[in-house]
Amino acid sequence: MTPEDLAKALAALGLPAAFVGAIVVVFLAPDKVLRWAELISAALAKVWHGFGRRSVKLGLQSRLNGYLRLIGDETGRHQRTPIQVEWAHADESPHQFFEDDRLVVRLHSYEHQDRNLVTSSMLVVSHTLIRRAKTFLSQKQARSIDLHAVDHMLASAPHARALFHEEVSGPECDHDRDLAELVTKHQTIDRANLFFPVLVRELHYLEQRVVVRPRDESLIVDVSNLIDYLVAFADRIQGEDMPLGVQGRVLRCAIMIVAKKWKREAGLVGGYMNKLRELRRRGCDTVYLVGSAGEENAAFMSEIVSAFIRESNWTEVGRREFRTPLRTSATSTEWKPTLLVVLRNPTVADITNADAARAPDVGFSETVAWVE
Amino acid sequence: MFGTLMADLQSAGIEPARQVRVKAVYDDDLGRYLTALGLDPSSDTLGRCKFCAGAVTRDNLAALFPLSGSIKLACDHAPCMRGLQELIVTGRVRL
Numbered sequence: 001m002t003p004e005d006l007a008k009a010l011a012a013l014g015l016p017a018a019f020v021g022a023i024v025v026v027f028l029a030p031d032k033v034l035r036w037a038e039l040i041s042a043a044l045a046k047v048w049h050g051f052g053r054r055s056v057k058l059g060l061q062s063r064l065n066g067y068l069r070l071i072g073d074e075t076g077r078h079q080r081t082p083i084q085v086e087w088a089h090a091d092e093s094p095h096q097f098f099e100d101d102r103l104v105v106r107l108h109s110y111e112h113q114d115r116n117l118v119t120s121s122m123l124v125v126s127h128t129l130i131r132r133a134k135t136f137l138s139q140k141q142a143r144s145i146d147l148h149a150v151d152h153m154l155a156s157a158p159h160a161r162a163l164f165h166e167e168v169s170g171p172e173c174d175h176d177r178d179l180a181e182l183v184t185k186h187q188t189i190d191r192a193n194l195f196f197p198v199l200v201r202e203l204h205y206l207e208q209r210v211v212v213r214p215r216d217e218s219l220i221v222d223v224s225n226l227i228d229y230l231v232a233f234a235d236r237i238q239g240e241d242m243p244l245g246v247q248g249r250v251l252r253c254a255i256m257i258v259a260k261k262w263k264r265e266a267g268l269v270g271g272y273m274n275k276l277r278e279l280r281r282r283g284c285d286t287v288y289l290v291g292s293a294g295e296e297n298a299a300f301m302s303e304i305v306s307a308f309i310r311e312s313n314w315t316e317v318g319r320r321e322f323r324t325p326l327r328t329s330a331t332s333t334e335w336k337p338t339l340l341v342v343l344r345n346p347t348v349a350d351i352t353n354a355d356a357a358r359a360p361d362v363g364f365s366e367t368v369a370w371v372e
Numbered sequence: 373m374f375g376t377l378m379a380d381l382q383s384a385g386i387e388p389a390r391q392v393r394v395k396a397v398y399d400d401d402l403g404r405y406l407t408a409l410g411l412d413p414s415s416d417t418l419g420r421c422k423f424c425a426g427a428v429t430r431d432n433l434a435a436l437f438p439l440s441g442s443i444k445l446a447c448d449h450a451p452c453m454r455g456l457q458e459l460i461v462t463g464r465v466r467l
Contacts, residue, residue, distance in 0.1 A: 052400075053398050053400065056398065057396075060394075081391065081392050082391050082392070083391075083392050083393075083394060084391055084392070084393045084394070085393075085394050085396055086393045086394065086395050086396065087395075087396060087397070087398060087401070088395050088396065088397045088401075088405060090397075090401040090404040090405050090408065091404065091405075091408045092405065092408055092409065093408060093409075094409055094410055094443070097409060097436075097438060097443065098438050098441070100395070101438055101466060102395045102437070102438075102466045102467065103395065103435055103436075103437040103456075103460070103465050103466065103467050104395050104396065104397050104435060104436045104437065105394060105395065105396045105397075105434070105435050106396070106397055106399075106402065106433050106434055106435060106436075107396045107397065107398050107399065108399050109398075109399045109400075115448075119434060119435075119448070119453070120394065122453055122457055123394070123435075123456070123457065123460060123467060124392070124394065124467070126457040126458075126460040126461050126467075127392060127460050127461075127467040128392060131460075131461055134461050135461060135462060142461065143454070146457065167450050168450045168453070171450060172450065172454075
């Protein structure tokens with residue numbers, strides 16, 4: 001039941017229940033409440049100019065916070081960073097300006113809210129999305145992540161998104177083929193719902209672990225390999241052999257597909273457990289279990305996860321369901337309900353000297369096939 | 373151990389909540405705000421863009437920020453916004 005359905009049901013029961021319903025909605029979907037407030041405020045602004053300022057502020061906060069909530073859920077960040085638009089004092093002195101030591105964004109009137117959205121989204125993404133990790137990446141890698149994230153963020157605001165394409169991402173990609181290629185790769189990864197839940201999550205883990213930026217390009221190569229791996233995974237054809245994971249100097253993760261029907265029906269957890277044990281032994285830090293979200297397969301995946309957690313110190317740090325396109329042949333695609341479970345070794349050590357970090361000698365040579 | 377300590381604190385949910393406060397100036401206040409900072413809102417040019425060195429006017433002003441002891445202006449051209457984003461990522465400009 002969505003918060004709106006709940007509110008409607010309670011409203012049908014009478015005024016006190018409607019009041020309770022409204023409070024419930026405020027707690028469950030604060031961003032939607034802000035969005036309603038924005039729309040009401042925008043309507044009132046046509047009568048009284050003073051409401052325009054409020055509409056701009058509420059509109060930005062609702063969209064930015066809604067987006068950051070989504071990113072928090074998808075990348076496993078427990079801590080969310082709420083955004084508050086704060087008006088600068090109109091009579092701020094230079095002394096106060098320097099003392100505050102912060103950027104001041106110029107926001108246009110509500111008629112130009114699309115431009116406000118584009119500007120604010122770009123600045124907020126720069127500040128909040130794996131900011132530290134981006135300093136380890138190549139400029140193009142970092143920029144492509146920002147561009148794709150802003151594009152994703154503006155998906156629910158088509159006019160602002162069109163403005164962003166027209167003025168920012170389009171010209172930049174037209175002038176830089178490498179950047180355009182990276183953005184296209186992120187789109188492919190995102191179509192399979194792996195951009196935030198896997199790529200950004202891995203980069204988030206990276207920024208937590210790496211204390212000093214390496215002098216060489218090893219991290220850039222690691223991230224490049226991860227991106228290529230995720231593209232190949234997202235673009236695979238059903239039943240196609242896939243490398244099990246990426247084992248770089250710093251980034252070590254694997255995607256394990258749990259979909260073999262005969263194994264599930266026979267309750268054969270052992271094979272998957274052996275694979276997980278091997279991944280752990282080889283220094284893998286995160287394993288993403290992917291499989292059908294169908295009831296039987298989801299229960300089988302949970303059985304594997306529980307068994308592995310019982311015998312190791314690993315923890316489940318994320319679980320989400322989504323629909324993902326799976327290529328059944330070179331020309332056809334089917335949308336399938338998919339379950340993603342994230343297992344993480346909680347005792348991954350910090351990397352104080354990334355220059356000296358070495359990948360384990362043993363690699364992920366095996367392949368694994370998606371068999372429905 | 374700093375990274376793992378922070379991760380442990382986050383997992384336990386005991387890290388203090390942060391909030392990003394985006395400081396903004398609304399169009400209606402822009403003239404007064406610029407005057408208070410010592411800029412002339414009635415002139416054709418407010419100053420030079422930190423990134424493209426082009427003229428910043430009231431129409432194309434995107435942001436103001438303190439850097440190296442002076443007030444810097446950024447125009448709304450995409451490459452200049454990119455420059456501004458890079459300053460934010462590297463922490464030279466705070467949001």
